[in-house]
Amino acid sequence: xxxxxxxxxxxxxxxxxxxxxxxxxxxxxxxxxxxxxxxxxxxxxxxxxxxxxxxxxxxxxxxxxxxxxxxxxxxxxxxxxxxxxxxxxxxxxxxxxxxxxxxxxxxxxxxxxxxxxxxxxxxxxxxxxxxxxxxxxxxxxxxxxxxxxxxxxxxxxxxxxxxxxxxxxxxxxxxxxxxxxxxxxxxxxxxxxxxxxxxxxxxxxxxxxxxxxxxxxxxxxxxxxxxxxxxxxxxxxxxxxxxxxxxxxxxxxxxxxxxxxxxxxxxxxxxxxxxxxxxxxxxxxxxxxxxxxxxxxxxxxxxxxxxxxxxx
Amino acid sequence: xxxxxxxxxxxxxxxxxxxxxxxxxxxxxxxxxxxxxxxxxxxxxxxxxxxxxxxxxxxxxxxxxxxxxxxxxxxxxxxxxxxxxxxxxxxxxxxxxxxxxxxxxxxxxxxxxxxxxxxxxxxxxxxxxxxxxxxxxxxxxxxxxxxxxxxxxxxxxxxxxxxxxxxxxxxxxxxxxxxxxxxxxxxxxxxxxxxxxxxxxxxxxxxxxxxxxxxxxxxxxxxxxxxxxxxxxxxxxxxxxxxxxx
Numbered sequence: 001x002x003x004x005x006x007x008x009x010x011x012x013x014x015x016x017x018x019x020x021x022x023x024x025x026x027x028x029x030x031x032x033x034x035x036x037x038x039x040x041x042x043x044x045x046x047x048x049x050x051x052x053x054x055x056x057x058x059x060x061x062x063x064x065x066x067x068x069x070x071x072x073x074x075x076x077x078x079x080x081x082x083x084x085x086x087x088x089x090x091x092x093x094x095x096x097x098x099x100x101x102x103x104x105x106x107x108x109x110x111x112x113x114x115x116x117x118x119x120x121x122x123x124x125x126x127x128x129x130x131x132x133x134x135x136x137x138x139x140x141x142x143x144x145x146x147x148x149x150x151x152x153x154x155x156x157x158x159x160x161x162x163x164x165x166x167x168x169x170x171x172x173x174x175x176x177x178x179x180x181x182x183x184x185x186x187x188x189x190x191x192x193x194x195x196x197x198x199x200x201x202x203x204x205x206x207x208x209x210x211x212x213x214x215x216x217x218x219x220x221x222x223x224x225x226x227x228x229x230x231x232x233x234x235x236x237x238x239x240x241x242x243x244x245x246x247x248x249x250x251x252x253x254x255x256x257x258x259x260x261x262x263x264x265x266x267x268x269x270x271x272x273x274x275x276x277x278x279x280x281x282x283x284x285x286x287x288x289x290x291x292x293x294x295x296x297x298x299x300x301x302x303x304x305x306x307x308x309x310x311x312x
Numbered sequence: 313x314x315x316x317x318x319x320x321x322x323x324x325x326x327x328x329x330x331x332x333x334x335x336x337x338x339x340x341x342x343x344x345x346x347x348x349x350x351x352x353x354x355x356x357x358x359x360x361x362x363x364x365x366x367x368x369x370x371x372x373x374x375x376x377x378x379x380x381x382x383x384x385x386x387x388x389x390x391x392x393x394x395x396x397x398x399x400x401x402x403x404x405x406x407x408x409x410x411x412x413x414x415x416x417x418x419x420x421x422x423x424x425x426x427x428x429x430x431x432x433x434x435x436x437x438x439x440x441x442x443x444x445x446x447x448x449x450x451x452x453x454x455x456x457x458x459x460x461x462x463x464x465x466x467x468x469x470x471x472x473x474x475x476x477x478x479x480x481x482x483x484x485x486x487x488x489x490x491x492x493x494x495x496x497x498x499x500x501x502x503x504x505x506x507x508x509x510x511x512x513x514x515x516x517x518x519x520x521x522x523x524x525x526x527x528x529x530x531x532x533x534x535x536x537x538x539x540x541x542x543x544x545x546x547x548x549x550x551x552x553x554x555x556x557x558x
Contacts (some may be wrong), residue, residue, distance in 0.1 A: 016545070050406075053406070053409075053410040054409065054410055054556075055406050055409045055410055055556065056556055057556050057557045073498060074414070075412045075413065076412070078410055078411065078412045079412040081410060083406065083410040084408045085403065087403040088403075089403060089405070089406050089407035090402075090404065091323060091402075092402075093323060093326045093327060094323070094326070094529040098322075101320050102315070103411075104409070105315040105319075106315060106316070106319075106407075106411045106413070107411055108411060108412060150407070156468060
Protein backbone atom coordinates (compact mmCIF):
# COMPACT_ATOMS: atom_id res chain seq x y z
CA UNK A 1 0.00 0.00 0.00
CA UNK A 2 1.51 3.29 -1.03
CA UNK A 3 -0.70 5.40 1.19
CA UNK A 4 -0.60 5.00 4.91
CA UNK A 5 -4.06 4.68 6.34
CA UNK A 6 -4.58 6.74 9.45
CA UNK A 7 -7.94 5.40 10.39
CA UNK A 8 -9.17 1.92 9.80
CA UNK A 9 -12.63 0.77 10.72
CA UNK A 10 -13.50 -2.81 10.03
CA UNK A 11 -16.87 -4.49 10.27
CA UNK A 12 -18.34 -1.99 12.66
CA UNK A 13 -21.78 -2.84 13.93
CA UNK A 14 -23.86 -1.18 16.53
CA UNK A 15 -27.33 -2.14 17.66
CA UNK A 16 -29.80 -0.13 19.67
CA UNK A 17 -32.02 -2.82 21.03
CA UNK A 18 -32.74 -5.08 18.10
CA UNK A 19 -32.40 -2.28 15.57
CA UNK A 20 -29.08 -2.05 13.77
CA UNK A 21 -28.00 1.59 13.67
CA UNK A 22 -24.75 0.72 11.93
CA UNK A 23 -24.41 -2.61 10.21
CA UNK A 24 -21.08 -4.07 9.17
CA UNK A 25 -19.42 -0.89 7.98
CA UNK A 26 -15.75 -0.98 6.96
CA UNK A 27 -13.62 1.81 5.57
CA UNK A 28 -10.22 3.44 5.81
CA UNK A 29 -9.08 7.03 5.76
CA UNK A 30 -5.68 7.81 4.30
CA UNK A 31 -3.29 10.53 5.17
CA UNK A 32 -4.32 13.94 3.89
CA UNK A 33 -7.72 12.80 2.69
CA UNK A 34 -11.05 14.50 3.16
CA UNK A 35 -13.78 11.91 3.40
CA UNK A 36 -17.38 12.95 3.20
CA UNK A 37 -19.91 10.93 5.11
CA UNK A 38 -23.18 11.39 3.36
CA UNK A 39 -26.58 10.12 4.25
CA UNK A 40 -30.10 11.10 5.19
CA UNK A 41 -30.92 11.85 8.80
CA UNK A 42 -30.95 8.76 10.95
CA UNK A 43 -28.78 6.77 8.55
CA UNK A 44 -26.12 6.10 11.16
CA UNK A 45 -23.64 8.87 10.43
CA UNK A 46 -23.48 10.24 13.93
CA UNK A 47 -23.46 6.79 15.47
CA UNK A 48 -20.45 5.87 13.34
CA UNK A 49 -18.69 9.06 14.32
CA UNK A 50 -19.40 8.53 17.99
CA UNK A 51 -17.88 5.06 17.69
CA UNK A 52 -14.79 6.42 15.93
CA UNK A 53 -14.19 8.87 18.74
CA UNK A 54 -14.70 6.47 21.61
CA UNK A 55 -17.98 7.96 22.77
CA UNK A 56 -19.84 4.78 21.99
CA UNK A 57 -18.56 1.23 22.06
CA UNK A 58 -19.25 -0.82 18.92
CA UNK A 59 -20.96 -4.18 19.34
CA UNK A 60 -18.67 -5.73 16.72
CA UNK A 61 -15.68 -4.65 14.76
CA UNK A 62 -12.41 -2.93 15.22
CA UNK A 63 -11.17 0.65 14.97
CA UNK A 64 -7.50 1.46 14.54
CA UNK A 65 -6.29 5.03 14.63
CA UNK A 66 -2.73 5.66 13.54
CA UNK A 67 -2.16 1.95 14.07
CA UNK A 68 -3.46 2.00 17.66
CA UNK A 69 -6.53 0.00 18.55
CA UNK A 70 -9.20 2.30 19.97
CA UNK A 71 -10.83 -0.39 22.06
CA UNK A 72 -7.64 -1.82 23.56
CA UNK A 73 -5.75 1.44 24.12
CA UNK A 74 -8.44 4.11 24.17
CA UNK A 75 -6.31 6.80 25.77
CA UNK A 76 -3.43 6.58 23.32
CA UNK A 77 -5.76 6.28 20.34
CA UNK A 78 -7.95 9.19 21.38
CA UNK A 79 -4.90 11.47 21.49
CA UNK A 80 -4.84 11.25 17.67
CA UNK A 81 -8.45 12.32 17.19
CA UNK A 82 -10.13 15.68 17.19
CA UNK A 83 -13.90 15.52 17.39
CA UNK A 84 -16.59 18.10 16.89
CA UNK A 85 -19.99 16.62 17.71
CA UNK A 86 -23.20 17.88 16.17
CA UNK A 87 -23.76 20.27 19.07
CA UNK A 88 -20.39 21.90 19.75
CA UNK A 89 -19.36 21.00 23.31
CA UNK A 90 -18.65 24.44 24.73
CA UNK A 91 -18.65 25.83 28.23
CA UNK A 92 -20.56 29.02 27.67
CA UNK A 93 -19.33 30.71 30.83
CA UNK A 94 -15.70 30.64 29.71
CA UNK A 95 -13.96 32.97 27.30
CA UNK A 96 -12.65 31.53 24.04
CA UNK A 97 -9.11 31.65 25.31
CA UNK A 98 -9.88 30.05 28.66
CA UNK A 99 -11.83 27.30 26.98
CA UNK A 100 -9.06 26.52 24.51
CA UNK A 101 -6.49 26.53 27.28
CA UNK A 102 -8.59 24.01 29.14
CA UNK A 103 -8.87 21.86 26.00
CA UNK A 104 -5.11 22.03 25.50
CA UNK A 105 -4.54 20.82 29.05
CA UNK A 106 -7.25 18.21 28.66
CA UNK A 107 -5.39 16.82 25.67
CA UNK A 108 -2.16 16.71 27.63
CA UNK A 109 -0.23 19.35 25.73
CA UNK A 110 3.00 20.31 27.52
CA UNK A 111 3.01 23.50 29.49
CA UNK A 112 5.65 25.03 27.21
CA UNK A 113 3.75 24.37 24.00
CA UNK A 114 0.32 25.12 25.40
CA UNK A 115 0.31 28.83 24.72
CA UNK A 116 1.58 28.28 21.17
CA UNK A 117 -1.05 25.62 20.56
CA UNK A 118 -3.83 27.92 21.79
CA UNK A 119 -2.54 30.85 19.74
CA UNK A 120 -2.21 28.73 16.61
CA UNK A 121 -5.73 27.35 16.97
CA UNK A 122 -7.12 30.85 17.54
CA UNK A 123 -5.32 32.16 14.50
CA UNK A 124 -6.22 29.25 12.21
CA UNK A 125 -9.87 29.48 13.08
CA UNK A 126 -9.95 33.26 12.80
CA UNK A 127 -10.92 33.79 16.42
CA UNK A 128 -8.42 36.57 17.13
CA UNK A 129 -11.05 39.25 17.56
CA UNK A 130 -13.26 37.29 19.92
CA UNK A 131 -10.56 35.53 21.95
CA UNK A 132 -11.42 37.41 25.10
CA UNK A 133 -15.19 37.20 24.78
CA UNK A 134 -17.47 34.75 26.52
CA UNK A 135 -18.41 31.81 24.34
CA UNK A 136 -22.07 32.16 25.31
CA UNK A 137 -22.19 35.63 23.76
CA UNK A 138 -20.77 34.61 20.38
CA UNK A 139 -22.80 34.01 17.24
CA UNK A 140 -23.44 30.45 16.18
CA UNK A 141 -20.84 30.68 13.42
CA UNK A 142 -18.17 31.71 15.87
CA UNK A 143 -19.24 29.06 18.33
CA UNK A 144 -18.83 26.50 15.57
CA UNK A 145 -15.34 27.86 14.93
CA UNK A 146 -14.49 27.50 18.59
CA UNK A 147 -15.72 23.92 18.32
CA UNK A 148 -13.40 23.34 15.36
CA UNK A 149 -10.50 25.06 17.16
CA UNK A 150 -11.07 22.66 20.05
CA UNK A 151 -10.87 19.71 17.66
CA UNK A 152 -7.55 20.74 16.06
CA UNK A 153 -5.76 22.19 19.08
CA UNK A 154 -3.64 19.10 19.73
CA UNK A 155 -2.83 18.63 15.99
CA UNK A 156 -4.58 15.27 15.77
CA UNK A 157 -4.00 12.96 12.83
CA UNK A 158 -7.71 12.72 12.09
CA UNK A 159 -10.29 15.44 12.59
CA UNK A 160 -13.87 14.24 12.77
CA UNK A 161 -16.57 16.84 12.17
CA UNK A 162 -20.23 15.96 12.59
CA UNK A 163 -22.39 18.23 10.42
CA UNK A 164 -20.15 21.26 10.90
CA UNK A 165 -22.29 23.60 8.82
CA UNK A 166 -25.76 22.74 10.08
CA UNK A 167 -27.78 25.65 11.37
CA UNK A 168 -25.52 28.38 10.00
CA UNK A 169 -26.37 31.19 7.60
CA UNK A 170 -24.96 31.07 4.05
CA UNK A 171 -22.05 33.41 4.78
CA UNK A 172 -21.07 31.47 7.85
CA UNK A 173 -21.35 28.24 5.89
CA UNK A 174 -18.91 29.59 3.32
CA UNK A 175 -16.47 30.64 6.00
CA UNK A 176 -16.64 27.30 7.79
CA UNK A 177 -16.10 25.48 4.50
CA UNK A 178 -13.04 27.59 3.80
CA UNK A 179 -11.80 26.76 7.28
CA UNK A 180 -12.33 23.04 6.71
CA UNK A 181 -10.40 23.28 3.46
CA UNK A 182 -7.51 24.92 5.32
CA UNK A 183 -7.58 22.23 7.98
CA UNK A 184 -7.50 19.55 5.31
CA UNK A 185 -4.05 20.72 4.29
CA UNK A 186 -2.63 19.42 7.53
CA UNK A 187 -5.00 16.79 8.83
CA UNK A 188 -7.13 14.01 7.50
CA UNK A 189 -10.74 15.02 7.85
CA UNK A 190 -13.92 13.01 8.15
CA UNK A 191 -16.94 15.14 7.61
CA UNK A 192 -20.56 14.19 7.86
CA UNK A 193 -23.26 16.11 6.14
CA UNK A 194 -26.54 15.77 4.33
CA UNK A 195 -25.80 18.75 2.11
CA UNK A 196 -24.66 17.33 -1.21
CA UNK A 197 -22.89 20.32 -2.80
CA UNK A 198 -20.77 20.53 0.33
CA UNK A 199 -19.37 17.11 -0.45
CA UNK A 200 -18.65 18.15 -4.03
CA UNK A 201 -16.83 21.20 -2.76
CA UNK A 202 -14.78 19.72 0.03
CA UNK A 203 -14.24 16.02 -0.25
CA UNK A 204 -11.80 13.76 -2.05
CA UNK A 205 -13.81 10.70 -1.31
CA UNK A 206 -17.45 10.07 -0.60
CA UNK A 207 -19.07 7.46 1.55
CA UNK A 208 -22.79 7.20 1.34
CA UNK A 209 -24.47 5.52 4.25
CA UNK A 210 -28.08 4.49 4.27
CA UNK A 211 -29.92 2.55 6.94
CA UNK A 212 -26.70 1.72 8.68
CA UNK A 213 -24.99 0.30 5.60
CA UNK A 214 -22.30 1.70 3.39
CA UNK A 215 -23.81 1.86 -0.10
CA UNK A 216 -21.10 3.82 -1.87
CA UNK A 217 -17.46 4.34 -1.06
CA UNK A 218 -15.32 5.81 -3.79
CA UNK A 219 -13.70 8.93 -5.09
CA UNK A 220 -15.72 11.94 -6.14
CA UNK A 221 -14.75 11.30 -9.80
CA UNK A 222 -16.43 7.92 -9.72
CA UNK A 223 -19.49 9.55 -8.32
CA UNK A 224 -19.46 12.10 -11.14
CA UNK A 225 -19.28 9.26 -13.67
CA UNK A 226 -22.37 7.87 -12.08
CA UNK A 227 -23.88 11.27 -12.57
CA UNK A 228 -23.44 11.23 -16.37
CA UNK A 229 -26.75 9.72 -17.13
CA UNK A 230 -27.37 7.96 -20.42
CA UNK A 231 -30.41 9.90 -21.57
CA UNK A 232 -31.13 12.50 -24.24
CA UNK A 233 -34.06 14.83 -24.43
CA UNK A 234 -35.24 15.47 -27.99
CA UNK A 235 -38.05 17.65 -29.30
CA UNK A 236 -39.43 17.99 -32.79
CA UNK A 237 -41.61 20.58 -34.51
CA UNK A 238 -43.94 17.85 -35.71
CA UNK A 239 -45.37 14.76 -34.06
CA UNK A 240 -43.23 11.68 -34.46
CA UNK A 241 -43.93 8.09 -33.62
CA UNK A 242 -41.74 6.79 -30.81
CA UNK A 243 -41.38 3.53 -32.71
CA UNK A 244 -39.17 5.23 -35.29
CA UNK A 245 -36.91 6.60 -32.60
CA UNK A 246 -36.53 3.29 -30.88
CA UNK A 247 -35.14 1.79 -34.12
CA UNK A 248 -32.03 3.94 -33.86
CA UNK A 249 -29.03 1.80 -32.91
CA UNK A 250 -28.17 2.12 -29.27
CA UNK A 251 -31.55 3.41 -28.15
CA UNK A 252 -32.91 1.10 -25.52
CA UNK A 253 -36.09 2.71 -24.53
CA UNK A 254 -38.14 5.79 -25.43
CA UNK A 255 -40.27 7.79 -23.00
CA UNK A 256 -42.85 10.02 -24.59
CA UNK A 257 -42.93 13.25 -22.60
CA UNK A 258 -45.50 14.74 -25.02
CA UNK A 259 -46.38 14.09 -28.65
CA UNK A 260 -43.31 15.98 -29.80
CA UNK A 261 -40.94 15.58 -26.85
CA UNK A 262 -39.17 12.34 -25.98
CA UNK A 263 -36.55 11.03 -23.63
CA UNK A 264 -34.18 8.50 -25.18
CA UNK A 265 -32.43 6.02 -22.92
CA UNK A 266 -29.34 4.55 -24.47
CA UNK A 267 -26.67 2.08 -23.52
CA UNK A 268 -23.46 3.61 -22.25
CA UNK A 269 -20.78 3.74 -24.97
CA UNK A 270 -23.47 3.77 -27.69
CA UNK A 271 -24.44 7.39 -27.92
CA UNK A 272 -27.03 7.71 -30.71
CA UNK A 273 -26.63 11.46 -31.17
CA UNK A 274 -24.79 11.28 -34.50
CA UNK A 275 -27.24 8.81 -35.95
CA UNK A 276 -30.16 10.81 -34.71
CA UNK A 277 -28.84 13.95 -36.36
CA UNK A 278 -28.25 12.19 -39.70
CA UNK A 279 -31.77 10.77 -39.68
CA UNK A 280 -33.25 14.07 -38.65
CA UNK A 281 -31.62 15.84 -41.57
CA UNK A 282 -32.23 13.20 -44.19
CA UNK A 283 -35.84 12.49 -43.17
CA UNK A 284 -36.69 16.08 -42.27
CA UNK A 285 -37.86 15.43 -38.66
CA UNK A 286 -37.54 19.15 -37.83
CA UNK A 287 -35.47 18.62 -34.71
CA UNK A 288 -35.72 21.62 -32.39
CA UNK A 289 -34.11 20.42 -29.17
CA UNK A 290 -31.32 17.97 -28.45
CA UNK A 291 -30.14 17.95 -24.89
CA UNK A 292 -28.01 15.42 -23.00
CA UNK A 293 -29.49 15.03 -19.58
CA UNK A 294 -27.23 15.32 -16.56
CA UNK A 295 -28.15 13.96 -13.21
CA UNK A 296 -27.40 16.04 -10.20
CA UNK A 297 -25.62 14.60 -7.23
CA UNK A 298 -29.03 14.58 -5.62
CA UNK A 299 -30.38 12.14 -8.19
CA UNK A 300 -27.42 9.84 -7.82
CA UNK A 301 -27.75 10.00 -4.09
CA UNK A 302 -31.43 9.19 -4.23
CA UNK A 303 -30.73 6.41 -6.71
CA UNK A 304 -28.13 4.81 -4.48
CA UNK A 305 -30.36 5.03 -1.45
CA UNK A 306 -33.44 3.81 -3.28
CA UNK A 307 -31.54 0.90 -4.76
CA UNK A 308 -30.74 -0.04 -1.23
CA UNK A 309 -34.41 0.15 -0.30
CA UNK A 310 -35.36 -2.18 -3.12
CA UNK A 311 -32.66 -4.66 -2.15
CA UNK A 312 -33.97 -4.68 1.40
CA UNK B 313 -7.40 14.59 36.28
CA UNK B 314 -6.16 17.56 38.31
CA UNK B 315 -6.66 19.71 35.28
CA UNK B 316 -10.28 18.68 35.24
CA UNK B 317 -10.61 19.32 38.99
CA UNK B 318 -9.13 22.78 38.54
CA UNK B 319 -11.39 23.46 35.61
CA UNK B 320 -14.42 22.35 37.59
CA UNK B 321 -13.55 24.62 40.50
CA UNK B 322 -12.87 27.54 38.17
CA UNK B 323 -16.21 27.06 36.46
CA UNK B 324 -17.97 26.92 39.81
CA UNK B 325 -16.55 30.27 40.73
CA UNK B 326 -17.48 31.75 37.39
CA UNK B 327 -21.12 31.07 38.14
CA UNK B 328 -22.92 33.23 40.67
CA UNK B 329 -24.27 30.05 42.30
CA UNK B 330 -20.99 29.28 44.07
CA UNK B 331 -20.62 32.80 45.42
CA UNK B 332 -24.22 32.95 46.56
CA UNK B 333 -23.92 29.63 48.33
CA UNK B 334 -20.68 30.66 50.03
CA UNK B 335 -22.09 34.01 51.10
CA UNK B 336 -25.39 32.72 52.42
CA UNK B 337 -23.95 29.75 54.30
CA UNK B 338 -21.42 32.08 55.89
CA UNK B 339 -24.20 34.42 56.89
CA UNK B 340 -26.27 31.63 58.45
CA UNK B 341 -23.31 30.10 60.19
CA UNK B 342 -22.09 33.46 61.48
CA UNK B 343 -25.51 34.06 62.99
CA UNK B 344 -25.51 30.62 64.61
CA UNK B 345 -21.95 31.23 65.82
CA UNK B 346 -23.06 34.40 67.53
CA UNK B 347 -26.01 32.72 69.22
CA UNK B 348 -23.70 29.97 70.51
CA UNK B 349 -21.31 32.58 71.91
CA UNK B 350 -24.19 34.49 73.42
CA UNK B 351 -25.46 31.36 75.12
CA UNK B 352 -21.97 30.51 76.33
CA UNK B 353 -21.34 33.94 77.83
CA UNK B 354 -24.72 33.85 79.55
CA UNK B 355 -23.98 30.60 81.38
CA UNK B 356 -20.24 31.09 81.71
CA UNK B 357 -20.45 32.57 85.18
CA UNK B 358 -22.61 29.68 86.45
CA UNK B 359 -20.49 26.83 85.07
CA UNK B 360 -17.13 28.40 85.83
CA UNK B 361 -17.13 26.95 89.35
CA UNK B 362 -18.08 23.40 88.32
CA UNK B 363 -15.04 21.21 87.75
CA UNK B 364 -15.03 19.33 84.42
CA UNK B 365 -17.74 21.55 82.98
CA UNK B 366 -17.89 21.88 79.18
CA UNK B 367 -15.61 24.58 77.82
CA UNK B 368 -15.83 26.95 74.91
CA UNK B 369 -14.86 24.25 72.36
CA UNK B 370 -17.75 22.03 73.40
CA UNK B 371 -20.29 24.78 73.73
CA UNK B 372 -19.40 26.89 70.69
CA UNK B 373 -17.16 25.09 68.22
CA UNK B 374 -18.77 21.64 68.31
CA UNK B 375 -22.37 22.83 67.85
CA UNK B 376 -21.24 25.15 65.07
CA UNK B 377 -19.61 22.32 63.17
CA UNK B 378 -22.76 20.27 63.69
CA UNK B 379 -24.77 23.15 62.18
CA UNK B 380 -22.34 23.41 59.30
CA UNK B 381 -22.86 19.71 58.57
CA UNK B 382 -26.62 20.20 58.29
CA UNK B 383 -26.32 23.31 56.14
CA UNK B 384 -23.87 21.58 53.81
CA UNK B 385 -26.24 18.64 53.58
CA UNK B 386 -28.87 21.07 52.37
CA UNK B 387 -26.73 22.90 49.82
CA UNK B 388 -24.43 20.17 48.53
CA UNK B 389 -27.04 18.67 46.15
CA UNK B 390 -27.37 22.10 44.54
CA UNK B 391 -23.74 22.04 43.50
CA UNK B 392 -23.19 18.38 42.78
CA UNK B 393 -26.29 18.28 40.57
CA UNK B 394 -24.35 20.18 37.95
CA UNK B 395 -21.52 17.68 37.72
CA UNK B 396 -22.82 15.33 35.04
CA UNK B 397 -26.47 16.23 34.54
CA UNK B 398 -25.63 19.69 33.29
CA UNK B 399 -22.79 18.47 31.10
CA UNK B 400 -25.20 16.04 29.60
CA UNK B 401 -27.86 18.66 29.03
CA UNK B 402 -25.37 21.04 27.40
CA UNK B 403 -23.94 18.10 25.45
CA UNK B 404 -20.42 18.84 26.60
CA UNK B 405 -19.76 15.32 27.82
CA UNK B 406 -18.35 14.20 24.42
CA UNK B 407 -15.56 16.74 24.89
CA UNK B 408 -14.38 14.89 27.96
CA UNK B 409 -15.17 11.45 26.59
CA UNK B 410 -13.15 11.95 23.41
CA UNK B 411 -10.19 13.45 25.25
CA UNK B 412 -7.38 11.08 26.13
CA UNK B 413 -8.73 10.46 29.63
CA UNK B 414 -10.17 7.36 31.24
CA UNK B 415 -13.63 7.46 32.79
CA UNK B 416 -12.03 7.04 36.22
CA UNK B 417 -9.97 10.17 35.67
CA UNK B 418 -13.02 12.11 34.55
CA UNK B 419 -15.06 11.08 37.58
CA UNK B 420 -12.20 11.68 40.04
CA UNK B 421 -11.47 15.04 38.45
CA UNK B 422 -15.06 16.14 38.85
CA UNK B 423 -15.14 14.76 42.36
CA UNK B 424 -12.01 16.58 43.49
CA UNK B 425 -13.19 19.83 41.94
CA UNK B 426 -16.50 19.73 43.78
CA UNK B 427 -14.87 18.54 46.98
CA UNK B 428 -12.44 21.46 46.89
CA UNK B 429 -15.32 23.89 46.89
CA UNK B 430 -16.84 22.32 50.00
CA UNK B 431 -13.45 22.26 51.67
CA UNK B 432 -13.22 25.99 51.14
CA UNK B 433 -16.65 26.30 52.69
CA UNK B 434 -15.61 24.13 55.65
CA UNK B 435 -12.37 26.07 56.19
CA UNK B 436 -14.23 29.36 56.22
CA UNK B 437 -16.55 27.89 58.83
CA UNK B 438 -13.60 26.68 60.86
CA UNK B 439 -12.09 30.15 60.86
CA UNK B 440 -14.96 31.35 63.08
CA UNK B 441 -14.22 29.21 66.17
CA UNK B 442 -10.50 29.50 65.54
CA UNK B 443 -10.81 33.29 65.79
CA UNK B 444 -11.78 32.76 69.44
CA UNK B 445 -8.29 31.50 70.17
CA UNK B 446 -7.18 35.13 70.30
CA UNK B 447 -9.09 35.56 73.55
CA UNK B 448 -9.26 32.07 75.02
CA UNK B 449 -7.70 28.63 74.76
CA UNK B 450 -9.38 26.09 72.54
CA UNK B 451 -9.18 22.32 72.60
CA UNK B 452 -7.52 21.96 69.23
CA UNK B 453 -7.54 18.17 69.42
CA UNK B 454 -11.29 18.00 69.75
CA UNK B 455 -11.67 20.70 67.13
CA UNK B 456 -9.51 18.87 64.60
CA UNK B 457 -11.35 15.62 65.28
CA UNK B 458 -14.68 17.26 64.51
CA UNK B 459 -13.17 18.95 61.48
CA UNK B 460 -12.01 15.56 60.20
CA UNK B 461 -15.53 14.29 60.75
CA UNK B 462 -16.97 17.24 58.84
CA UNK B 463 -14.56 16.72 55.95
CA UNK B 464 -15.37 13.02 55.70
CA UNK B 465 -19.06 13.82 55.84
CA UNK B 466 -18.70 16.38 53.07
CA UNK B 467 -16.68 13.93 51.00
CA UNK B 468 -19.50 11.39 51.33
CA UNK B 469 -22.15 13.98 50.40
CA UNK B 470 -20.18 14.90 47.30
CA UNK B 471 -19.73 11.28 46.22
CA UNK B 472 -23.44 10.57 46.65
CA UNK B 473 -24.40 13.77 44.82
CA UNK B 474 -22.04 12.97 41.97
CA UNK B 475 -23.60 9.56 41.51
CA UNK B 476 -27.12 10.97 41.51
CA UNK B 477 -26.01 13.53 38.95
CA UNK B 478 -24.66 10.81 36.68
CA UNK B 479 -28.07 9.14 36.55
CA UNK B 480 -30.05 11.87 34.86
CA UNK B 481 -29.84 14.76 32.44
CA UNK B 482 -32.07 17.02 34.54
CA UNK B 483 -30.02 18.84 37.18
CA UNK B 484 -33.13 19.41 39.29
CA UNK B 485 -33.91 15.72 39.44
CA UNK B 486 -30.32 15.06 40.43
CA UNK B 487 -30.57 17.66 43.20
CA UNK B 488 -33.88 16.39 44.56
CA UNK B 489 -32.86 12.75 44.49
CA UNK B 490 -29.49 13.30 46.09
CA UNK B 491 -31.08 15.47 48.74
CA UNK B 492 -33.63 12.73 49.44
CA UNK B 493 -30.94 10.08 49.69
CA UNK B 494 -28.72 12.21 51.92
CA UNK B 495 -31.61 13.04 54.18
CA UNK B 496 -32.64 9.41 54.36
CA UNK B 497 -29.13 8.39 55.31
CA UNK B 498 -29.16 11.12 57.93
CA UNK B 499 -32.34 10.07 59.69
CA UNK B 500 -32.35 6.37 58.90
CA UNK B 501 -31.44 5.42 62.48
CA UNK B 502 -34.74 6.85 63.75
CA UNK B 503 -36.30 3.55 62.77
CA UNK B 504 -33.81 1.64 64.88
CA UNK B 505 -35.23 -0.05 67.96
CA UNK B 506 -32.75 1.66 70.24
CA UNK B 507 -30.55 -1.41 70.38
CA UNK B 508 -26.83 -0.91 70.76
CA UNK B 509 -26.10 -1.94 67.20
CA UNK B 510 -28.41 -2.33 64.23
CA UNK B 511 -27.87 -2.17 60.51
CA UNK B 512 -30.02 0.93 60.21
CA UNK B 513 -28.11 2.87 62.78
CA UNK B 514 -24.86 1.71 61.21
CA UNK B 515 -26.03 3.16 57.91
CA UNK B 516 -26.74 6.55 59.39
CA UNK B 517 -24.30 9.23 58.32
CA UNK B 518 -25.00 11.13 61.51
CA UNK B 519 -24.17 8.25 63.84
CA UNK B 520 -20.64 8.13 62.52
CA UNK B 521 -20.22 11.87 62.68
CA UNK B 522 -21.25 12.41 66.31
CA UNK B 523 -18.38 10.54 67.99
CA UNK B 524 -15.92 12.64 66.00
CA UNK B 525 -17.43 15.89 67.24
CA UNK B 526 -16.88 14.52 70.74
CA UNK B 527 -13.23 14.04 69.85
CA UNK B 528 -13.32 10.28 69.29
CA UNK B 529 -11.85 8.96 66.07
CA UNK B 530 -12.88 5.34 65.59
CA UNK B 531 -11.57 3.23 62.75
CA UNK B 532 -15.09 1.92 62.17
CA UNK B 533 -16.34 5.45 61.52
CA UNK B 534 -13.43 6.23 59.26
CA UNK B 535 -13.93 3.05 57.29
CA UNK B 536 -17.67 3.70 57.03
CA UNK B 537 -17.04 7.02 55.29
CA UNK B 538 -14.32 5.58 53.08
CA UNK B 539 -16.65 2.75 52.05
CA UNK B 540 -19.44 5.20 51.22
CA UNK B 541 -17.12 7.40 49.17
CA UNK B 542 -15.53 4.56 47.18
CA UNK B 543 -18.85 2.82 46.60
CA UNK B 544 -20.51 5.86 45.12
CA UNK B 545 -17.48 6.83 43.05
CA UNK B 546 -17.26 3.32 41.63
CA UNK B 547 -20.98 3.35 40.89
CA UNK B 548 -20.56 6.66 39.05
CA UNK B 549 -17.70 5.32 36.94
CA UNK B 550 -19.67 2.21 36.12
CA UNK B 551 -22.76 4.16 35.28
CA UNK B 552 -20.91 6.44 32.84
CA UNK B 553 -19.03 3.54 31.30
CA UNK B 554 -22.29 1.71 30.75
CA UNK B 555 -23.61 4.69 28.85
CA UNK B 556 -20.86 4.11 26.30
CA UNK B 557 -21.79 0.46 26.03
CA UNK B 558 -25.54 0.72 25.62
